[in-house]
Amino acid sequence: MSNMLQTKTAEEILSTVFKPKEFIIDGLLTQGLYVLAGAQKVRKSWLAMDICLSIATGATVLGRDTIQGTALYLCLEDSHRRLQDRLFQMNAKPIENLHFALVADKIGSGLEEQVETFKKEHEDLKIVVVDVMQMVRSNVESSYGSDYAELIALKQLAYRLNICILLIHHMRKSKDDNPFNMMTGSTGIGGATDGNFALKETKCGSGKAILYCQGRDIEYAELRMHFDTDTMRWIVENEPAPQKSRDNxxxxxxxxxxxxxxxxxxxxxxxxxxxxxxxxxxxxxxxxxxxxxxxxxxxxxxxxxxxxxxxxxxxxxxxxxxxxxxxxxxxxxxxxxxxxxxxxxxx
Structure with a gap:
């Protein structure tokens, strides 16, 4: 019967060899659903572009190694001219495995099918960036239930396709000791994701910021950064914490x-x-x-x-x-x- 629960025993789970998750950005991004939030004009889209460029070319980003593959950037508030300007400013090379789309369907109304079709055409797809999340929301009103339900659909899509989906999101202007509490919307957003990143300037317009990182598969981190106007990239100033010994x-x-x-x-x-x-x-x-x-x-x-x-x-x-x-x-x-x-x- 289709409504029967599909279960596994503890013995089956403990004796099954599962394929490990693959970090497309070492220690930061792996398969699943993530949110990158920041205030307006904090240059979070520049960071998103850098992430896509680095994965498409196999270059380091935020001082960390990447796994090379296809990247899809849904830049839903931009134009091709603005994208061209940004790519020129970042001295990007004309590569074929970084794709852009200016228009996409909404969650539950075709977006999932669009991403699945793209994945079939590009088997090495590693990441899909949605800039910004609100542009693919079906529900205008934000509540825990609606936020959670919509994001769970994207999370299941990421798991099914074995990719990372990164949603660019806004922060409220109100202050809070916990930067993740400043994300626009309900706590259903943070509850549905596998990880969250909050880009917060230390002083408005200073070009200096802290990237707060938390998630199920990543260790909590605070990356102190500055924005390099020559390369148009965020540069991490503090070294990543040394990895634990891998000797087994x-x-x-x-x-x-x-x-x-x-x-x-x-x-x-x-x-x-x-x-x-x-x-x-x-x-x-x-x-x-x-x-x-x-x-x-x-x-x-x-x-x-x-x-x-x-x-x-x-x-x-x-x-x-x-x-x-x-x-x-x-x-x-x-x-x-x-x-x-x-x-x-x-x-």
């Missing part, structure tokens, strides 16, 4: 072990016993299982095939090393340098 003892041991052993089938307890041949570190079975499930997708890049299957005696771990499948990008990177550190969590 369990994955290091598994990598060393399976390269020699080639194939292993057994329980997590049996694998822990085998790992004693390559490390003196005390490793627990639940830690081995968790790290393999969480990193199983990435391990494939390093020739390690992983399965977690149920047999008559319980669940067993299957590992196989295939050197021919190791990524050939020419980088001298070990498996633990390339995988996230999950040493602070438990299964």
């Amino acid at each position: 003892v369990v994955l290091s041991a598994i990598y060393l072990f399976i390269r020699e052993r080639i194939h292993f089938e057994g329980t997590a307890t049996e694998l822990v016993t085998e790992l004693k041949s390559v490390t003196e570190e005390v490793i627990y079975p639940n830690r081995v299982t968790r790290d393999l499930v969480q990193n199983g997708y990435e391990l494939n890049k390093y020739g390690i095939e992983f399965k977690y299957e149920r047999v008559h005696k319980g669940r067993i771990i299957i590992l196989h090393y295939n050197g021919e499948r190791v990524g050939s990008d020419g980088r001298n990177v070990t498996v633990t340098q390339a995988l996230p550190d999950s040493s602070q969590t438990s299964i």
Whole structure:
């Protein structure tokens, strides 16, 4: 029946290898729905343009690496002439994977279909910027229910297409210690998104601002910036916080072990016993299982095939090393340098 709930057990979820989210801007933007809010004339559209240009060319933005792909900019308050002026001022190159549209349908009245069609024509689409959000709103009145309902539709679209949708939005003039409370509209906007960015000038017209960043998949950050009128870009002044160590003892041991052993089938307890041949570190079975499930997708890049299957005696771990499948990008990177550190969590 179509109205039946589709469920998964905790066992299924904990034993499934999911593809990890891909950060198109390191530590800031990944797949999902985000809002960039700022007061009028704060140059948030210049930041949006810089983000699209950087992703389309694979250049850094806000001092962070990007993943190159197609960018779609719905600049719904601009003209082609104004876009040309901005691109010239930013010394942009004539690239073919950055697209602009001056008109788009509204949420629930064709916008989703327009983006889906564009995605079919451009499989490497990474980001869609909507400038501004109000131009695609169907509801004139703002309430928690209407704000949340409309944005959830875009959020589901972003998840379905595996892209980032970034909405440019306005801030109220009223002051608040929490800049996210200054976003126009109800709290339904912030509640529906995966992350929010608030661009707030330290002094009106100073060209200096703080970009407040928060989200489900990003760490809270405050980026102090100034606007460079020579390049027409926001420049981050404070260095990003250093990343936590990515060294993972369990994955290091598994990598060393399976390269020699080639194939292993057994329980997590049996694998822990085998790992004693390559490390003196005390490793627990639940830690081995968790790290393999969480990193199983990435391990494939390093020739390690992983399965977690149920047999008559319980669940067993299957590992196989295939050197021919190791990524050939020419980088001298070990498996633990390339995988996230999950040493602070438990299964």
